[in-house]
Amino acid sequence: MTGTALQIPETLRKKLARLGLRSQEDLLVHLPLRYEDETRLTALRDAPWDEAVQIETTVISAEVQFRPRRQLVVRTETGDGELWLRFFSFYPNQKAVLAPGARIRCFGEIRGGFFGAEMVHPRFTVVKDDLPLPNTLTPVYPTTAGVGQATLRKLVARALQEASLDETLAAEVLQQHGLPGFAEAVRILHAPPPQVRLADLQTRRHPAWRRIKFDEILAQQLSLRRAYLSRRQRGAPVLQAAGQLAARLLSGLSFGLTSAQRRVLAEIDADLAQPFPMQRLLQGDVGSGKTIVAALAACRAIEAGWQAAFMAPTEILAEQHYLKLGAWLEPLGIHVAWLSGSLKAKVKREQRAAMAGAAQLVVGTHALIQDGVDFSRLGLVIVDEQHRFGVQQRLALRQKGGNPHQLMMSATPIPRTLAMSYYADLDVSVLDELPPGRTPIRTRLVSESRRNEVTAYVEAQVTAGRQAYWVCPLIEESEALQLQTALETFERLVAELPHLRIGLVHGRLKSDEKQAAMAAFVAGELDVLVATTVIEVGVDVPNASLMVIEHAERFGLAQLHQLRGRVGRGAHASACILLYAQPLSETARARLKVIFENSDGFEIARQDLQLRGPGEFIGVRQSGVPFLRYADLEADLDLVEIARPIAETMLAESPMQVERHLQRWLGGREEWLKS
Numbered sequence: 052m053t054g055t056a057l058q059i060p061e062t063l064r065k066k067l068a069r070l071g072l073r074s075q076e077d078l079l080v081h082l083p084l085r086y087e088d089e090t091r092l093t094a095l096r097d098a099p100w101d102e103a104v105q106i107e108t109t110v111i112s113a114e115v116q117f118r119p120r121r122q123l124v125v126r127t128e129t130g131d132g133e134l135w136l137r138f139f140s141f142y143p144n145q146k147a148v149l150a151p152g153a154r155i156r157c158f159g160e161i162r163g164g165f166f167g168a169e170m171v172h173p174r175f176t177v178v179k180d181d182l183p184l185p186n187t188l189t190p191v192y193p194t195t196a197g198v199g200q201a202t203l204r205k206l207v208a209r210a211l212q213e214a215s216l217d218e219t220l221a222a223e224v225l226q227q228h229g230l231p232g233f234a235e236a237v238r239i240l241h242a243p244p245p246q247v248r249l250a251d252l253q254t255r256r257h258p259a260w261r262r263i264k265f266d267e268i269l270a271q272q273l274s275l276r277r278a279y280l281s282r283r284q285r286g287a288p289v290l291q292a293a294g295q296l297a298a299r300l301l302s303g304l305s306f307g308l309t310s311a312q313r314r315v316l317a318e319i320d321a322d323l324a325q326p327f328p329m330q331r332l333l334q335g336d337v338g339s340g341k342t343i344v345a346a347l348a349a350c351r352a353i354e355a356g357w358q359a360a361f362m363a364p365t366e367i368l369a370e371q372h373y374l375k376l377g378a379w380l381e382p383l384g385i386h387v388a389w390l391s392g393s394l395k396a397k398v399k400r401e402q403r404a405a406m407a408g409a410a411q412l413v414v415g416t417h418a419l420i421q422d423g424v425d426f427s428r429l430g431l432v433i434v435d436e437q438h439r440f441g442v443q444q445r446l447a448l449r450q451k452g453g454n455p456h457q458l459m460m461s462a463t464p465i466p467r468t469l470a471m472s473y474y475a476d477l478d479v480s481v482l483d484e485l486p487p488g489r490t491p492i493r494t495r496l497v498s499e500s501r502r503n504e505v506t507a508y509v510e511a512q513v514t515a516g517r518q519a520y521w522v523c524p525l526i527e528e529s530e531a532l533q534l535q536t537a538l539e540t541f542e543r544l545v546a547e548l549p550h551l552r553i554g555l556v557h558g559r560l561k562s563d564e565k566q567a568a569m570a571a572f573v574a575g576e577l578d579v580l581v582a583t584t585v586i587e588v589g590v591d592v593p594n595a596s597l598m599v600i601e602h603a604e605r606f607g608l609a610q611l612h613q614l615r616g617r618v619g620r621g622a623h624a625s626a627c628i629l630l631y632a633q634p635l636s637e638t639a640r641a642r643l644k645v646i647f648e649n650s651d652g653f654e655i656a657r658q659d660l661q662l663r664g665p666g667e668f669i670g671v672r673q674s675g676v677p678f679l680r681y682a683d684l685e686a687d688l689d690l691v692e693i694a695r696p697i698a699e700t701m702l703a704e705s706p707m708q709v710e711r712h713l714q715r716w717l718g719g720r721e722e723w724l725k726s
């Protein structure tokens with residue numbers, strides 16, 4: 052562990068550990084949630100109600116009453132009126148302390164009570180002689196049961212005396228960006244001098260807060276960039292290829308690449324030719340054509356004599372990729388293997404043998420990273436829908452053989468600055484152009500009460516030769532209930548549209564049953580596919596032109612956008628119908644409005660970020676990594692832009708300062724990045 056251990060009793064030590072406070076250095080950056088102003092006294096007649104004030108007053112009487120419940124009622128005289136104090140829980144000695152004639156200072160909110168002005172449970176101190184008023188605002192710290200504010204204040208005050216407040220930023224940086232020094236900033240925030248405006252502290256706009264937020268964001272950048280740079284120290288196979296295999300694949304396609312695809316591919320190719328592992332994230336909206344880019348990257352690896360692995364988060368998606376990649380590559384003489392958890396033991400053994408031997412491309416689910424699965428010459432790892440995988444899973448895949456190059460793909464676009472922050476340990480490529488010839492998807496919001504019209508519309512689409520999805524929501528409380536809605540919808544549609552071929556997929560089906568239903572839909576043997584969210588990711592059926600989403604109000608924005616992206620993949624005019632049930636909550640209404648008004652994934656992501664905040668938005672990648680306590684990626688985006696180049700300079704020029712800064716801000720919490 053780092054820092055100066057706390058000289059305190061064991062029980063308190065344990066409680067503080069729950070707050071993440073293990074050393075004096077931790078206490079330095081355990082900053083107040085808010086402040087109370089006890090530097091001033093307010094006269095009763097001037098005191099605003101419902102706002103915390105401090106009033107000095109003299110006790111007239113104090114007695115325990117029992118109606119309506121047991122309480123200590125204290126009558127006091129301030130000099131300009133009577134103030135009543137009430138305590139519902141109190142120690143016996145408090146009554147003694149509040150003896151008639153005692154002068155006290157009470158801090159709390161005044162409200163109109165039964166007898167007149169009163170304070171309920173004020174904090175108070177007895178004034179002996181002439182106790183001076185404190186000359187700093189009183190900090191209120193985040194705490195946990197059994198650790199009082201007074202204790203924290205005392206410990207912090209000691210830490211400010213004893214712990215090292217050394218500066219980790221260069222003087223020029225402070226000057227250029229108008230930031231106060233670290234010591235000054237923490238002193239101000241823990242014990243704000245009287246001239247500091249309370250409002251600036253509360254709203255966290257004071258320069259001292261800005262310094263703290265900057266430090267935090269800088270720590271994040273330093274740690275992620277350092278991980279990035281250290282991975283570059285490792286050797287990776289140089290994937291040298293003339294590009295013949297890719298050229299043959301391209302010449303067999305019915306389409307040419309978009310310029311965005313060509314640009315991204317050039318970025319990937321340049322990485323693959325380096326002697327250190329690529330670590331690239333490919334972001335592209337649903338339908339932007341990431342799969343072919345991945346396939347072409349795989350071609351380069353294969354031509355260079357290495358294996359490529361392609362991992363997808365669900366069986367259905369992995370199977371789709373397997374079929375598609377197989378159809379593209381097998382005619383070129385490429386050996387494609389397939390591994391999923393649901394394969395029969397014998398087949399699995401054969402596929403594993405292929406992976407350890409002659410297979411050139413291996414497609415699969417996370418079965419690819421299970422123990423006992425080995426590659427012979429893994430050169431490139433492609434992870435589709437990477438946000439669906441935990442960090443652990445991606446690390447496991449990387450550890451499968453040497454240091455393969457990595458391409459991670461995501462259809463959940465995130466705004467640029469957010470990407471700069473959270474994906475600072477990756478290079479990012481963006482497919483910002485959809486393939487030509489797509490007709491925009493019309494989105495309609497339809498109340499559940501008009502379901503019949505929707506059913507009729509489904510029928511009309513099918514009559515016109517198209518296919519439709521009908522998706523039922525995830526019901527978090529109950530998988531059984533979720534299944535039930537899907538079943539009910541299925542049965543109702545079968546009853547109402549008896550001449551249509553309707554299929555059903557849901558999570559309870561065995562994997563081969565799921566695949567059979569999907570395959571039938573892909574092959575056009577089903578007109579309508581009723582599904583739970585298992586179809587959410589990546590499925591590609593160009594003839595499907597209608598997406599009906601049941602209880603759309605229960606879906607998140609990213610999910611709605613993904614689902615809608617299942618249609619509009621062919622040349623046919625497509626529609627997405629969002630069925631919703633009344634009454635709509637505020638947030639559900641806001642979400643539906645966003646999806647109705649926008650089709651660009653980045654814009655939707657931006658608005659999603661606004662509705663939800665970055666924590667939830669990022670999901671699995673950062674969970675459990677308390678990188679940012681004070682900075683708010685929305686409000687403090689400018690700091691990310693400032694921190695990035697400073698982090699690069701520090702990493703290159705001042706490794707000691709980097710170490711010190713990370714120690715202060717992350718303690719031991721960056722372990723997960725090291726592997």
Ligand code: ADP
Pocket residue numbers: 306307308309312335336337338339340341342343462486487589591593620
């Ligand atoms: P996503 O980025 O969502 O994974 P896909 O790779 O599934 O998208 O591509 C969506 C569809 O667009 C597929 O049918 C794919 O073959 C097709 N496609 C990809 N690139 C192009 C292109 N340049 N021109 C026309 N169609 C393309």
Ligand code: MG
Pocket residue numbers: 341342435589
């Ligand atoms: Mg995809």
